[in-house]
Amino acid sequence: MxxxxxxxxxxxxxxxxxxxxxxxxxxxxxxxxxxxxxxxLSHVVTFKLNESAFTLDGIKLPAKMEPVIIDGSSYIWVRDLAGALGATVDWDQAKQAAIYTKKGKTVTFFTTKSSYASGNDERDTLTPAKLYYGATLIPVRLMSEVLGANVQFDDVTKVIKITY
Incomplete structure (x- = not known):
C-alpha cells in the first residue's frame, strides 16, 4: 500500500x-x-467554555453539556468530566452526591454542603459540587486535582486543559 x-x-x-x-x-x-x-502514559483533555465538545488526546468528542463559570470557577457536567478523566460516576440519592471512582480511589462530591469526601476523610471546600438546572456540575480544578490531575485555564481562549 x-x-x-x-x-x-x-x-x-x-x-x-x-x-x-x-x-x-x-x-x-x-x-x-x-x-x-x-x-x-499521560493524557490531555481540553474543554472550552460555551462549546459542546471536548478533546481527549487530540480526538474531539461530544459533551452533553457546555462548561460554565459559576462564582468565578469552571464547572463541568459530572459525567462528561468523569468520562474525560477515565473515572466512573454513580449518584447517591440519600447523600445527594456524585460518587467518583478511579483506580480504586473514591471521592464523594456533595451537592447539599460545601465539602467532599476522599475515602472516609471529609474536607471543606470553597467550590462544592452544584445542582444546576437539574444537572450535577463539578468544579473542574477540585475534581481533577483530587483525582491526581493537573489543571490549567487560559483566560484569553477560555480553554480548560487537564493533564493526567
Missing part, C-alpha cells in the same frame, strides 16, 4: 493518524516500539 493510500485509509477508518489498526498492520514492530513507555 502506498503512503498516500495508507493515509487515506487512516482518515476514513482510524480515530487519528497516530493510532489504530491500520498503523499497527503497516509496521507492527515500529508501532509496538512507539507504544512502549518507560513511565505512565
Amino acid at each position: 502506498t503512503g498516500h493510500a495508507l493515509l487515506s485509509t487512516y482518515q476514513e477508518t482510524e480515530p487519528a493518524p497516530s493510532v489504530g489498526k491500520q498503523l499497527l498492520h503497516a509496521d507492527s514492530v515500529l508501532y509496538t516500539k512507539q507504544t512502549e513507555t518507560t513511565g505512565p
